[in-house]
Amino acid sequence: MEQLQKKAVTYQWKDVIKRGMFALSIPLISLTYPLINQYRxxxxxxxxxxxxxIPFNKFFILPYISWYVFIAIFSVILCIYDKEKYFKLLITLDLGMIMCYIIYYFYPTYVPRPIIVGTDFFSNLVLSLYAADNPYNCFPSIHVLNSVLITLYIYESEMVSKCIKVICSIMSFSIVLSTMFIKQHYFADVIAGIIFAFILYFCFKNLKFNFHKDESITYIE
Structure with a gap:
C-alpha cells in the first residue's frame, strides 16, 4: 500500500512539472518587450x-524588483495546489501582456524620471533599473496587471491558506505602490492596470477545464 502511494505521489509531481512548463509562455512573450520599448x-x-x-522614494525599489519573485512563488503555489486557477492565471497573464504590448505600440507613453544623486545601495538599484528599462510603454502597467491577477486567483482558490492569501495581498499592494514611488508609472497607469486585471479575471471566471481524475492534488503530501 505504501509503495502504491509513493507511485501516486511521483505521478502527481510529474504532472505538476508538466503543467509548470506552460509558464514558459510568460518569458517567451516578454522577449518581444525590448522591441517596442524604444522611442518611436x-x-x-x-x-x-x-x-x-506622490514623492520619489528609493526604498520602494525592493518591492518593485520583488515582482519577479512574487510571480514565480504564487504561480508555483497555484500550479501545485489548484491547477484550474493556475491555467486561468496563465491565460489571463499571457493575454494581458500581449494586449498591453499592442497598446504600447499604438499609444506610447513617457514617464520622466527624477535625477538620482545618491550612491547608496538603494539609489544604485534604482539607477540599474532605469538603465535596463526605458521610460516608455507605461499605460497600463504590466507590473500592476500581473500582481492584481495573481492576487485575485490566489484569493479565489479554496486550496490556498488564509496566511498565504494575506502575504500575497501585502506583497501585491506594495508592488502596486512601488510603481509610482520609484516613478516608473503614473497613477493613470496603475488604475488602468487594475481595471484591465479585473476585466480579464471576470472574462475567464466561468471557464471550466476537464482534468483526469488521477491528477487529483490529494496525492500531494
Whole structure:
C-alpha cells in the first residue's frame, strides 16, 4: 500500500512539472518587450495631480524588483495546489501582456524620471533599473496587471491558506505602490492596470477545464 502511494505521489509531481512548463509562455512573450520599448516619435503624457502628491522614494525599489519573485512563488503555489486557477492565471497573464504590448505600440507613453544623486545601495538599484528599462510603454502597467491577477486567483482558490492569501495581498499592494514611488508609472497607469486585471479575471471566471481524475492534488503530501 505504501509503495502504491509513493507511485501516486511521483505521478502527481510529474504532472505538476508538466503543467509548470506552460509558464514558459510568460518569458517567451516578454522577449518581444525590448522591441517596442524604444522611442518611436511622439509620446503621450498622463501626468495628473495625484502624481504630484506622490514623492520619489528609493526604498520602494525592493518591492518593485520583488515582482519577479512574487510571480514565480504564487504561480508555483497555484500550479501545485489548484491547477484550474493556475491555467486561468496563465491565460489571463499571457493575454494581458500581449494586449498591453499592442497598446504600447499604438499609444506610447513617457514617464520622466527624477535625477538620482545618491550612491547608496538603494539609489544604485534604482539607477540599474532605469538603465535596463526605458521610460516608455507605461499605460497600463504590466507590473500592476500581473500582481492584481495573481492576487485575485490566489484569493479565489479554496486550496490556498488564509496566511498565504494575506502575504500575497501585502506583497501585491506594495508592488502596486512601488510603481509610482520609484516613478516608473503614473497613477493613470496603475488604475488602468487594475481595471484591465479585473476585466480579464471576470472574462475567464466561468471557464471550466476537464482534468483526469488521477491528477487529483490529494496525492500531494
Amino acid at each position: 516619435g511622439n509620446t503621450n503624457d498622463l501626468f495628473t495631480f495625484v502624481d504630484k502628491l
